[in-house]
Amino acid sequence: MKLGIVGLPNVGKSTLFNALTKAGAGAENYPFCTIDPNVGVVNVPDKRLEVLNDMYNPRKKTPTTIEFVDIAGLVKGASKGEGLGNKFLAHIREVEAVAQVVRCFTDNNVTHVDGDINPLRDIEIINTELILADLSAVERRMAKTSKMAKSGEKEYIEELQELELLQNSLEEGKNIRQLDLGEQGQRLVKELQLLSAKPIIYIANIDEGDVGTADNEMVSQVRKHAAGENARVVTISAKIEADIAELDEEEAGLFLEEMGLKESGLDRVITAGYELLDLITFFTAGEKEVRAWTVRSGSSAPEAAGKIHTDMQRGFIRAEVVSYDDLIASGSISDAREKGLLRLEGKEYIMQDGDVCYFRFNV
Numbered sequence: 001m002k003l004g005i006v007g008l009p010n011v012g013k014s015t016l017f018n019a020l021t022k023a024g025a026g027a028e029n030y031p032f033c034t035i036d037p038n039v040g041v042v043n044v045p046d047k048r049l050e051v052l053n054d055m056y057n058p059r060k061k062t063p064t065t066i067e068f069v070d071i072a073g074l075v076k077g078a079s080k081g082e083g084l085g086n087k088f089l090a091h092i093r094e095v096e097a098v099a100q101v102v103r104c105f106t107d108n109n110v111t112h113v114d115g116d117i118n119p120l121r122d123i124e125i126i127n128t129e130l131i132l133a134d135l136s137a138v139e140r141r142m143a144k145t146s147k148m149a150k151s152g153e154k155e156y157i158e159e160l161q162e163l164e165l166l167q168n169s170l171e172e173g174k175n176i177r178q179l180d181l182g183e184q185g186q187r188l189v190k191e192l193q194l195l196s197a198k199p200i201i202y203i204a205n206i207d208e209g210d211v212g213t214a215d216n217e218m219v220s221q222v223r224k225h226a227a228g229e230n231a232r233v234v235t236i237s238a239k240i241e242a243d244i245a246e247l248d249e250e251e252a253g254l255f256l257e258e259m260g261l262k263e264s265g266l267d268r269v270i271t272a273g274y275e276l277l278d279l280i281t282f283f284t285a286g287e288k289e290v291r292a293w294t295v296r297s298g299s300s301a302p303e304a305a306g307k308i309h310t311d312m313q314r315g316f317i318r319a320e321v322v323s324y325d326d327l328i329a330s331g332s333i334s335d336a337r338e339k340g341l342l343r344l345e346g347k348e349y350i351m352q353d354g355d356v357c358y359f360r361f362n363v
Contacts, residue, residue: 001294002039002067003273004095008122011103012205012238014038017070019241019266038070044281044292045267048324048354050281052290055112055332064281064292066274069095089133089195097199099269100126104218105207105237121220123202123225127175130195135170137192138163151352157275161187167195170196178229199276202226203269204235204341211237212260236265272286280353285333301349305359315363319345324354 007013021040043063053061071091092098103239104121142163149156169179176189176197189197204219215223219235226233244252244264256264278297282304283290295304301321306313322333322342330336333356 001067001277002095003097003099003277004069004071004092006071006092006126007101008103008125011101011122011356012105013101014070015238015242016101016203016205016236016269018237019245020269021069022245024196025068037259039072040068041065041269042250043069044270044294045263046281046292048281048289049283049292051328052285052324052356055328056285056287056290058285058287058290060289060291062289062291064294066270066277066279066294068099068273070337071095074313081318089130092130092195095195095198097273099201099203099273099276101203101205101238102222103208104204104216104222105233107207117218119204119222119227123222125197128173131170131173131175134176134192134194135167137194138166138170141168141188141192142167158184159188166194175229199231199278200229201232201234201272201276204233205238206235208237208240210235211240232276234265234268236269241266252275276357280351282351282353282355282357285356295351299351299352300347300353301345301357301359302347304351304355304357305361308359311359311363312359313346315361316347317360317362319349320358320360321349322356323352327356 005013005017017038017040020042021038042065046063048282049061049063057211069091071111100123102122103117104119108116141254142160145156145160145163149160162182165185166176166179166188169176176194177199179185179310181189187203202222202225204222206216206219210216210219215235219233223233241264244255245266247255252264274294279294280297281292281294285291285294293304293307295307301319302313302316305316305319320342322330322346326339326341327333330341333342336342
């Protein structure tokens with residue numbers, strides 16, 4: 001599961017990526033510092049894993065992860081090949097969701113590609129380029145489908161109607177993710193890898209002095225725009241997060257406490273990205289290891305078992321399941337079993353976030 005970090009040049013994308021991954025990606029003050037995308041695997045913060053670790057005291061503790069991809073800064077005209085246009089757009093096609101970093105800070109030492117700070121304009125530039133790229137893809141498909149539809153075959157006539165709907169919406173400046181599409185429309189979106197269909201969160205990169213305070217005017221503008229798309233906004237100071245990332249766990253905790261913060265901005269970004277991808281976490285726990293696993297919301301028990309090993313999915317018999325809350329309230333797995341809170345679930349069971357599982361299988 002990959003989440004692409006996008007934005008105009010010099011908005012703090014690579015600084016954020018560095019803080020997320022401590023990977024040392026380039027973060028220089030000039031456009032196109034990031035050319036080939038950097039990929040970092042990041043642990044998903046989850047206090048439940050820590051509690052389970054204390055309960056079982058295993059030899060190993062393993063968190064679940066999410067991948068972040070730092071994609072080159074986009075400029076106006078990317079859909080027509082400006083800047084790193086085509087390469088940039090191709091990299092976005094490879095991710096499942098998008099985190100758009102929006103500059104909401106002022107710093108005369110950090111240039112802006114358009115000369116001044118205007119977050120709504122920046123958002124519009126990127127959204128417009130994605131929409132134009134999608135429009136081009138839809139029109140190419142329409143040209144092909146139109147020829148096939150002349151045969152009178154219902155399949156091609158219906159597809160052409162769906163493509164016209166997409167074309168009209170894109171020409172009106174609407175992102176595909178804002179449309180309520182039927183099964184055929186969703187199929188076309190997937191086949192054409194439409195960029196504006198990808199779910200999005202906006203990351204408002206603010207001044208260091210604004211951390212822990214009320215939203216500044218620029219952040220308020222971003223929130224208002226995001227509300228119109230039913231999208232989330234996370235505010236961070238990428239520079240501060242980069243500094244925190246260099247501290248050990250205890251020092252970072254003290255730093256956050258001094259600033260009156262319960263968690264880092266990075267944790268909020270990671271959690272928001274995880275939720276954006278429609279992912280849930282289940283756990284396995286024992287003396288050897290306590291581990292968090294990721295599946296898509298709506299996954300069945302056999303599919304979850306397959307995340308551990310394909311043989312477990314192939315030979316799935318049943319799952320022993322207890323919710324995290326019930327397990328913690330009981331104090332131990334044996335007490336949960338005695339109270340009837342440990343359930344036996346079959347192949348049709350749909351996994352819930354926080355399930356603690358033991359899978360039985362035979363191959």
